[in-house]
Amino acid sequence: MKEPPGPAAMPTAEVLALIDTLHATDLRLEELTDGQVDTVANRLGAPFLLGRAQDHLRLSEAAKQSAILNALPAHIALLDAEGKILAVNEAWRRFAGANGWVGADFAVGLSYLQVCDAAHGAWCDEAQPVAAGIRAVLDGRARSYALEYPCHSPQQQRWFQMTVTPLFEHHPNGVVVMHIDITARKAAEERVAYLNRVYATLSGINSLIVRVRDRGTLFDEACRLAVGAGGFRMALIALADERSGKTVLAASAGVDEAFSRALQDYFASIESGRLGNTLLERVITQKKAMVVNDLQGNDEVVFRQQYVDVGVCSMVILPLVVTGQAVGTLVLYARERDFFREEELTLLTELASDVSFAMDHIEKQERIDYLAFYDVLTGLANQRLFLERLGQYARSAVAAGHGLAVFLIDLERFKNINDHLGAAAGDELLRQVAQWLIRNAGDASVFARLGADHFAAVMPVIRPNGDMVRYLESKLEAFQEHPFGLGDSVLRIGIKVGVAMLPGDGTDADTLFRNAEAALKQAKAHGDRYLFHNPQMTASVAGQLELENRLRLALERGEFVLHYQPKVHLASGDMTSAEALIRWNDPHTGLLVSPGQFIPVLEETGLIHAVGRWALRQAVADYLRWCAAGLAVVRIAVNVSPLQLRDRGFIAEVQRAIGGDPRAPAGLELEITESLIMEDVKHSISSLHALRAMGLTVAIDDFGTGFSSLSYLSKFPVDSLKIDRSFVLDMTESPQGLALVSTIINLAHALHIKVVAEGVDSDDQLRLLRVLGCDEMQGYLFSPALPSAVFEARYLGSPPQAGADAP
Template identity: 55%
Template sequence: MKPQQFAAAQHPNEEVAALIKLLHDTGRRLEDLTAGEVDAVMDRRGRMVLLRRAQDHMRQNEAAKQAAILNALPAHIALLDARGYIISVNQAWREFADSNELQALAHAIGGNYLKVCDNAQGDGAVQAQQVAAGIRTVLTGTLEKFSLEYPCHSPTEKRWFLMKVTPLTDQLPHGAVVMHINITESKLAQYTIKRLNRVHAVLSGINALIVRVRHRDELFRDACRVAVDAGGFRMAMIAIADPATKRLVPIATQGKNKALLNAVENILSSADKAPKTMGVRAMREKRAIVSNDSQNDHQVLLRKKYADLGVLSMAVLPLMVANEAVGVLALYASEVGFFQAEEMALLTELANDIAFAVDHLDKQERLSYLAYYDALTGLANRSLFLERVAQFMRGAESDGHQLALFVIDLERFKNINDNLGRAVGDELLRQVAQSLMRNAAGDVNLLARVGPDHFAVVMPVVRPQGHLTRLIERWIDTLLKQPFRLNDTVFRVFVKVGVAIFPNDGADADTLFKHAEAALKKAKASGQRYLFYTPSMTVSGLANLTLENQLRQALDNEEFVLFYQPKVNLASGSPVQ
């Protein structure tokens, strides 16, 4: 168009419209003619038309707003185009890439994120390929969204991320928004809850055992089993200090193979190595000893063996009874850093519960022992002895043979006890018990202490022509000849023996024992060394008992009458003074 053509136009708007048409026809930019002073104009129909410069400015403003929004988000965000190229990233993405020394080109704008994932190698290759496949499903519209949790641990800390992929626009082909959200805090909380649940399961299971179990070794064995089966621990062990040697001895284990257990026992029996073990240290220091990275911890003496079996952390807790460590509970986990403060608080409670149970069961065993055994000599007491005699009597009746029961009295024992003291008397009883076990009973289950100075022996089988009298005389002579040394003084022991034979002298254990006591009493009264029971012994005893009861009854009823009979001298007739 020539300049004179502008003069033909009668209205300015018509001139502008003609100019716009001319610019569109020739491809020239309006802002070049107007020197950037005009952002928008009206077309012939009154519609607003943005010029290229204004359009660029608006796009820049929108981009700035978008960048500000993305940078304000804590997630690591990258925008991909339809081919997987990165077209935008936020500040969190750039900082994460810089801190982890990621490939600058691959993770920056212009890099192809899909190729990075496809070409990944090493431990994370499989997961990277899963990421690439997930992004492609969103880019192609196969899935509306894709997410994946994955670990991304650094040399100094453990981290977890959640990757979310969503479409960039609603229309295909579209790009994708890739967000990596740090979920480490929630993940650690989940792991903590999981670990605490495991410890709670062990605590609950073992406390149920404490209520039910009545024997210490059974409690230890089942407690280790619960720790491994219910608590998910790799191994468990309970060891107790030997009262005599003070050496820590494993009593129950679960998960340890024979080779490892032998290695543990060898170290605990070593005078040089045992004091350095976590178990002995826990007892000595009366506190829990923990290793949360056992394969790199020099306080774990067998760290290589444990690592080969999947143990990566361990804790050893003392079992405290009356402020003294009596043993240890050792737990072994397959995770590094398992034993944190919360877990140790629960495990300390568990160790205290086990220690309480140990103390309770020891007292129960002590009470049970005292109910059936003599604490001084370790022999069966009268109650247990009679139970054993009853069992032997049933066997004798079934097999058709006799049984003999002997009750033995130590003469003048009271004089020794009174004059030399109880400690000397107790030592004499212990030595006599050992002598009777060797020379008379031959089996500790056939011998008992049934009174302060009385012992009893049962002979389960008596054959015809068994020559019991010779046997008894040999026992007595052996005791008489044996010197008992007490406080550098040699004593000789004299004994009396009463004998009762089953079935003639009693059909049950109580009766047989009473008749043997009656024979002993008669032997002591008559001065004989031994006597066999005869029915007359109990008849005379019964008569004496009857007379005694009658006399007591007469005293209570005031039936005695006092008569006076004076003595008179027959020659003089005078009372004798």
């Protein structure tokens, strides 16, 4: 079958004739309908649009399309197949007019493609892709093309989105070029991007806080996160140094070495605490953030030009506030101008608060850690840390085969100094002792403060031929000669030292420490300045610990008893009073233990307070019982321990002991040693007056051993003094001894004070005392101390006579 000819093969004359026929027909229909009909149809209903109606329809459609295009806010141009601009909408005309593009019909008729192809300079990078995109849509190689581009002016920054689509869906013989202003959208995206950067920094720092353990890491990581995750150009943290008062650069990121040095030099050049009226100073003093969103235009910024040179356009300075005090600043630098707005600032303020919280947390944790291992007063290691270090040194010494020495040190008279000059002076003395040890005997890491007045030291390496004794002697002598200044007072104090050495005294920390402790206890007990450990010391210390435990039980079980030793008037031979002396019925040995064996232990452990309280109350109870029985009672003298008299509650304790019966004060005398009274003369005089006001009498015990109380004797409200037994013994041995006793008696009598001689054991002593005019005596010549029942039966029934045989 033969195909019909194509359009090109149709005869031209026939086509032209057909057009003429149609035109004539259209004109005839217009005449017949008088222009009132737009469309006619044949019998089959096929419509035929008349010419005038066609023109009207075309105009109507064009008007509607123009109205739609002009109503759109986008800048729209219609291009033909050659890329020439056919038409533009009203938005295009307004934009062109506002930007000085007014020309012949606002560029209608110009070739859009030629304009793009001719672009040069900064516009070239965008114009060439645009021309290629338009050609691709015109050629049918692409359905559309889009591009976002900036269009900034000195007054305004704007962004546009350009789209290119075909003019007709299936016949790409033209395109629609549309430019939409997306400045607001880009600004919103930019704000979101800025906020996301801040959120990323905030999130990173919050994660950092959980795991960081020191301030240095916190600062370095915070700055690194701000630059890395946050996209800031630079970040730095500056702190106010507590010791120097200066501002120091603690950490930075994104800062080159030269600029870092410039910042450090700037901070170093400023006097302590004087940053002037700078932004940094205002942030610290006001504890408020400061924002500079245009660095180039702000004269207050110190390094303004340097910031601009490295691409910084805006900055924020945030205070770091810990426990209400601004301790530093966090400074963030952004490349963008106007970066730091209200939303960002709110988040960044929270970020600075998180860093401040972490600083506070780390500081408190460091404080806890410090308190766990160091003595706050002296800064030396405590016992826990010292033992750890000692263990390390000991292991190293064993491995290397060399010696090691451990020293435990006890300050002499510290308790007296602390009580007399006050706790503040005592603390200052301890600090000065620590400083002396570090300066004169080694590095701070080898020392420790173990307790109130106890220190420790380790010598990690001992040379085989080293003379430890000579070394120790020289250090002890230097320490004793060193003047410690405490306010207006200058003191020289001594120390006791116990020494244990590796390997002979142990090879581990616990053993060495324990043996050095045993040596120190023995040195204190025997009055030695220092002692080296030996096995016998360990056994002795172990025995003393056992004794302490047994003494604690003795008080609970009522194993202490009072024995009474009479005091006799030398002229008449009558018993005038009795001294209550404590004894211990030790069930472990079945023996009666004398006070010399356990009183020092009671004082060392503090049990003396409870035992002394018991003795005082028991003596009062015995006296009142004798009164109730109608016996010939005498006053009972009770010894007061130094620890008891130092206790500020001692006077009230005595008051409670005698307050139950009005007869009790007349039956009680307190004996206080001369050396104890001299420790704190002012306090002693006050206490003695209070005791005598209660109706008690007071005696100075062991008079003559303190060496310094003669000038104060007239000021002390005392009733009698007791000559120490050592002077009574010397009295019969030498003229000097006799002269000394005579002087004491005459001085006391001149002050109207009674004199009692202790430890009188022979008739020769008795005769000399009578000749010298001594008032009373006490000793084995008359009677030893007796159990309460024996004393009561023997001496409270009828007056005894001096010189009677001692039982």
